[in-house]
Amino acid sequence: xxxxxxxxxxxxxxxxxxxxxxxxxxxxxxxxxxxxxxxxxxxxxxxxxxxxxxxxxxxxxxxxxxxxxxxxxxxxxxxxxxxxxxxxxxxxxxxxxxxxxxxxxxxxxxxxxxxxxxxxxxxxxxxxxxxxxxxxxxxxxxxxxxxxxxxxxxxxxxxxxxxxxxxxxxxxxxxxxxxxxxxxxxxxxxxxxxxxxxxxxxxxxxxxxxxxxxxxxxxxxxxxxxxxxxxxxxxxxxxxxxxxxxxxxxxxxxxxxxxxxxxxxxxxxxxxxxxxxxxxxxxxxxxx
DNA sequence: ATGTGACCCTGGATGC
DNA sequence: TGCATCCAGGGTCACA
Numbered sequence: 001x002x003x004x005x006x007x008x009x010x011x012x013x014x015x016x017x018x019x020x021x022x023x024x025x026x027x028x029x030x031x032x033x034x035x036x037x038x039x040x041x042x043x044x045x046x047x048x049x050x051x052x053x054x055x056x057x058x059x060x061x062x063x064x065x066x067x068x069x070x071x072x073x074x075x076x077x078x079x080x081x082x083x084x085x086x087x088x089x090x091x092x093x094x095x096x097x098x099x100x101x102x103x104x105x106x107x108x109x110x111x112x113x114x115x116x117x118x119x120x121x122x123x124x125x126x127x128x129x130x131x132x133x134x135x136x137x138x139x140x141x142x143x144x145x146x147x148x149x150x151x152x153x154x155x156x157x158x159x160x161x162x163x164x165x166x167x168x169x170x171x172x173x174x175x176x177x178x179x180x181x182x183x184x185x186x187x188x189x190x191x192x193x194x195x196x197x198x199x200x201x202x203x204x205x206x207x208x209x210x211x212x213x214x215x216x217x218x219x220x221x222x223x224x225x226x227x228x229x230x231x232x233x234x235x236x237x238x239x240x241x242x243x244x245x246x247x248x249x250x251x252x253x254x255x256x257x258x259x260x261x262x263x264x265x266x267x268x269x270x271x272x273x274x275x276x277x278x279x280x281x282x283x284x285x286x287x288x
Numbered sequence: 289a290t291g292t293g294a295c296c297c298t299g300g301a302t303g304c
Numbered sequence: 305t306g307c308a309t310c311c312a313g314g315g316t317c318a319c320a
Contacts (some may be wrong), residue, residue, distance in 0.1 A: 092315050127297050187313060
């Protein structure tokens with residue numbers, strides 16, 4: 001499933017191919033993903049120009065805002081108005097966006113096509129945990145976005161900040177890292193990998209992780225995310241970037257999905273446990 | 289406020 | 305082969 005790197009890779013692919021391009025039409029084939037797809041969305045999109053492909057956490061925000069040019073008239077009425085509109089896309093667990101050759105017949109789980117001339121952006125999501133919404137007005141004010149935590153790749157994400165945010169929390173550090181109200185974009189796989197890199201037991205109560213250890217954890221998270229973005233992003237076996245190229249980050253997991261296999265650092269068998277309904281993997285010797 | 293578990297939906301892997 | 309069961313990358317919500 002897409003974690004932050006996959007979403008960022010997708011965002012870059014979209015930006016590169018269709019920023020500044022006009023959307024001729026949208027074809028929506030599914031009434032609802034996680035939420036109902038708003039009626040009139042296709043009509044709303046047609047004719048708009050993609051100003052910018054943005055990302056907040058794992059949410060893609062495609063900015064289709066446009067200046068409404070006032071009808072020719074007196075200067076005094078020349079008040080430029082903006083019609084703010086963003087297409088929000090979340091890929092959920094199994095979603096992906098890819099450019100397809102125009103005319104490629106849709107398959108079972110291809111829910112939407114966004115046609116930018118000869119560039120057709122297709123949304124596929126077998127499990128339909130994703131989202132497709134139209135946000136009028138300030139996208140950051142939308143409830144889904146407003147409550148999001150800090151961006152892990154921002155300068156503000158520091159060990160000191162994290163220590164404050166985790167102060168007094170008894171919740172284990174691993175599910176804490178995955179709480180998008182705290183830090184966005186760190187999913188199950190990268191949480192596990194980052195905690196391994198930092199040598200922290202995923203069961204440690206979040207509020208009891210020392211500043212010194214947070215000083216290893218923060219850069220571990222950032223390095224892990226950046227490396228995954230650089231690698232083209234892949235946590236899904238079949239993840240493809242927007243151009244269809246295979247990412248290869250999956251080949252570098254050190255603990256995730258390696259239960260029983262030897263730790264790459266010390267050789268101890270990697271242990272699998274469950275935390276908050278999710279599987280966790282860690283090295284009992286290297287992570288304490 | 290904080291923590292826990294159920295749930296959304298589909299498909300793949302595994303076991304009988 | 306067929307069928308049941310379990311598991312999966314995320315996120316929201318109800319409830320203790």
